[in-house]
Amino acid sequence: MAVKIRIPTPLQRMTQGKEEVEGKAGTVIDLINDLDAKYPGIAERISEGGKVRRFVNIYVNEEDIRFLQAEQTPVKDGDEVSIIPAIAGGSII
């Protein structure tokens, strides 16, 4: 068993169309960096300087990592990690 990572549609082009990929247990930031080894460029879309980007939400199972230990949140085999770009905008500038 591994960690299940759900890839959002905007990033599926980088994972050859895969909606789900597997990762190794560790921390969220390790998971992102490992993902980048397999799918170069993906980490930069999710994080910047070791921090998850403001407009990206990451859930470990049912919890937003911002309410856990953020990038250092541990993930173990069997966990499901969802990467979800935020939906936001505005009406001026």
Place this chain on the structure above:
Amino acid sequence: MIDKFMIIPQYIFHEMLAHCRAGYPNEACGILAGKCNEVSRIYKMTNTEKSSVNYFMDSKEQFQVMKDIRANNIKMLAIFHSHPSSAAYPSAKDISLAFYEDSVYIIVSLMDKEPVTKAFSIKGGDIKEVEVVVK
């Protein structure tokens, strides 16, 4: 992926407008889901910014909706939000934050007496209008 037109059932279209009006004077937002280019479900979402010029969809609600969409074997076809006092056209912020290139971005302008609804595909800063067929 929708590039020319999308179909929205009348009752969903009206629910979308009602949700935008209910949020006035703040921006309101939501998701339309369905199959191919036909919408079958609306998710009315919370704008956590509570602002008349910005929106940020409640991320926990968004997470739940993504799961519901998967469970129902449908797709997120469109993301809608209102422009309480400007035209139905993507702002620079809308364009820079349009991460979901496979979804259509619908904007409901409430600046005039009657709401004006327009839909756009936004890809890499390239904006194309998509026709909305209400039936």
